Amino acid sequence: MPQFRLLPRKAWAALLTQLLQPPRAASTGAVHCHSQVAEAVLPSQLKPHQEKTNFIIKTPKGTRDLSPQQMVVREKILDTVVSCFKRHGAKGLDTPAFELTEVLTEKYGEDSGLIYDLKDQGGELLSLRYDLTVPFARYLAMNKVKKMKRYHVGKVWRRENPTIVQGRYREFCQCDFDIAGQFDPMIPDAECLKIMCEILSGLQLGDFLIKVNDRRIVDGMFAVCGVPESKIRAICSSIDKLDKMSWKDVRHEMVAKKDLAPEVADRIGDYVQCHGGVSLVEQMLQDPRLSQNKQALKGLGDLKLLFEYVTLFGIAEKVSFDLSLARGLDYYTGLIYEAVLLQTPAQAGEQSLNVGSVAAGGRYDGLVGMFDPKGYNVPCVGLSIGVERIFYIVEQRMKTFGEKVRTTETEVFVATPQKNFLQERLKLIAELWDAGIKAEMLYKNNPKLLTQLHYCENMGIPLVVIIGEQELREGILKLRSVTSREEVAIKREHLVAEIQKRLKSES
Amino acid sequence: MPQFRLLPRKAWAALLTQLLQPPRAASTGAVHCHSQVAEAVLPSQLKPHQEKTNFIIKTPKGTRDLSPQQMVVREKILDTVVSCFKRHGAKGLDTPAFELTEVLTEKYGEDSGLIYDLKDQGGELLSLRYDLTVPFARYLAMNKVKKMKRYHVGKVWRRENPTIVQGRYREFCQCDFDIAGQFDPMIPDAECLKIMCEILSGLQLGDFLIKVNDRRIVDGMFAVCGVPESKIRAICSSIDKLDKMSWKDVRHEMVAKKDLAPEVADRIGDYVQCHGGVSLVEQMLQDPRLSQNKQALKGLGDLKLLFEYVTLFGIAEKVSFDLSLARGLDYYTGLIYEAVLLQTPAQAGEQSLNVGSVAAGGRYDGLVGMFDPKGYNVPCVGLSIGVERIFYIVEQRMKTFGEKVRTTETEVFVATPQKNFLQERLKLIAELWDAGIKAEMLYKNNPKLLTQLHYCENMGIPLVVIIGEQELREGILKLRSVTSREEVAIKREHLVAEIQKRLKSES
16 A cells, blocks of 8 residues: 555554544534545545544533624723722732642632642642732742732632532632731722722623621621631622522521520620621620620721721722621631622522622731741732622623624725735735734635625724726726725725724724 | 640641651752751641652752743733734633643654653543644634634644753643634635734844744645655654754764665655745746646745735745745644744854744644544634743843843832831821732831831832821922932822822833
8 A cells, every 4th residue: 555655654553543443422513524524534544633522522511602792892801900909009010820739728718629739740749729829929028028019810620519500600800909918997998999889890791899897797796696616608608699589598508507506695685686887897896795806896986087098088888897808718807898780679680690709818918928937918808700690790781782793903994806816915904014014814725805895894994995907907906995895996005094084083 | 645635636646657657768868957947847837838859859850940030021922922913913721731631642753752741540541732722723613713813822742852951841831822714725724924023023122023924835745755654753753853953964863874775865855955935935846746636736835925925015025935844743734834943143142042933833724624524624723822932032132231120110119217216117008909009018017117118129119108207297299309309298188199190201
């Protein structure tokens, strides 16, 4: 078989495998036709890659591709977020997708089991990052940075069982803004709340509220209510359900399932059902039990100052002191907050809009010290924007209103009504590209004019340059507006300037 | 110990561990002082995170953080690259960082061992993506997309033993542009070369050359020279060294180490030492041996057409037919190319500038079919820009010329010369933010004016708004230019408009 000498080994092996194999099993059997494949392979023996899959092609559980349409939407969201971060003077930072496993150990409490570990392939033990906060703290400690205002946009990975329909994934994008450094109290904290307001307003997601609390108030509340140390985590997670369940049901869970004394549950109930503005802070400062707890008192004092600053920022009505907020991550030490979208009564009926919090954060003054050999600490406060959930809402809204997005930015299409004009089109389009104009043409030797014009209409390309025999002879081109269908003749040497003029007047 | 009831369990455990532990081992011992740590912990018992690391804090082997300075440089590079992709009508696409392991299997030849696998934590077997090409092909097959021009900027991971100093990493960013679909021959291929030229020119990296060859010519050459099938890979990898080694040394390696017959080596030598323009293509079309090989002949025919098109694009002098180019990846089926920077004799002495290829790609007509249950193929051609290596060159150049970059975009700083003006500063800065102006202030109750002005000079902030008692009384503010140190009084209600006017005239 001399003609087969050129067939690469792998292609040979694949070809033989395919010819010898029985029809595939059920997984792809439905779409698989064995004889067709063999036919498809034989005539093109020299293409080495006619091996095919025998598994279902999909993205991993909890992950997805973003289509061009989705990319446009996501980029708009990221633009709004990042330009706000830059407006507040943040610097960019990037860290690797994985860290030494030890870097992530003991940072996430009960969520540690959700970390993706890499296989031990010799060398270091590695894990995919779970958030952008721990890598930031590691960066500060490693480089002995004492002061930094940074933003970071990147993917993080969590092995959760995701409810994808509500915008929860195992791979998702986070946008973080953090202020590290020793400063006067609550000024950076207030700025974080201001940033969340600017972003959520800018994205026009409807009305929202930022719930605030303080880790020290949560701890103090549990202490003065008499929650045993061993039950704190479990009780915390019950309280976390108060945005979805009634107090009655939460109380039942705590007493019946988690074995909390009923009188302790009732004491907690008195607190966690409270939410309000600065007057609630004042009230709690007078609370006979809570005010006896030093740490809670410190937290309440800070909240009072925070309300003063957010009032000056003009966002006080968006901020609600909510004693039921108890964010789970191990590293928070002070103020904690979470932004939720407020549903109008009409929307509340649509289950699909229940997306939970869209932004959250808090103060973590001890995390950097965990990485410093001398335990030197850098106090930090920051926030994370939940892009996927926001994306989900924006996408739903666009579907509802039938909004369309352009997935390319092409400004000019190079067309011809005649045959054998490929060379002229190539010369012309290179001129446009070299002038910085976004241009496309069809990759065909002799496309039909109608096909070319349809392409422009489908893709929303505003201008068409048409070149043909007559034009070539006279040194002119036709410039056509796709929407008005008007055509004007134009000298070739004026084309670029004319296009730039038109694009400028349109933008 | 009633006051200790509030100390979280973990903090307790950590505190005890620290107090009971002997001084640390050598790894961190040098910087570690045990008694200091204990002191640092004790006064802040309620901070739960005074545990510290007992391992060296670093990023994983072959990875790095990008500092704010580096982020600015990288963003400039990515801007140039992405705006070129958009100029050519590409749509954005994103895929997950990891794929089902099976998706990556059998795609990378000998490089498969460099793939990072995730640990089996129950569920699917996953691997980090090795490039952006295979995920793109998987996307096309999965969604039955027959035609698409897309770009993708993202990180990929390879367990190589990296030479970090020359810009090679285990985690690195790729910028890919690909054209999928059945089109008339070599039109999309020529556009890919045009794009590489536009990007490399746009980045001002100095002179460059795009080496082109064709997989079918490589295969044909080996066949007509009489290289045994079993030696092709090994001989390929020898030939790949021709950009660093002389032909004499490469020949020696092939004959002495890889046991190739000397006359076969000499026949190969006649080919792989050839490079040139379209005339070399013509010459090879007449070559008595190579022209007898059908596949090589097809490849040469395509190259001839390619040279016609790149001539029309005005980039023919950048394109060199090079018979020593033999890109290793399994999936290429036709045209292959690689862009290299040309060093001036002066530069050639600086070893640090030897960064290898900065962009590469080729045609892969069989890859999508590997994922399609019916083996339905979508021909593709594309390119990948090696951002890290380009980044390395740009960074070196900036160091050489002492170029500085601003890491923030802050336009205005809000300052005060007086004490107790925090509230006024907060009100004022919120007004600026709400008007979309990029503004900062110090997070101190009573900063010194000189500290504030120094901050502006250090950070390159152009404007300062100064508020004090007199200004407040008269309803005015002072607007100061940092470079000229000129100050003008301005009515508060005109401030935003004046700032916007000044920023506009500066940009």
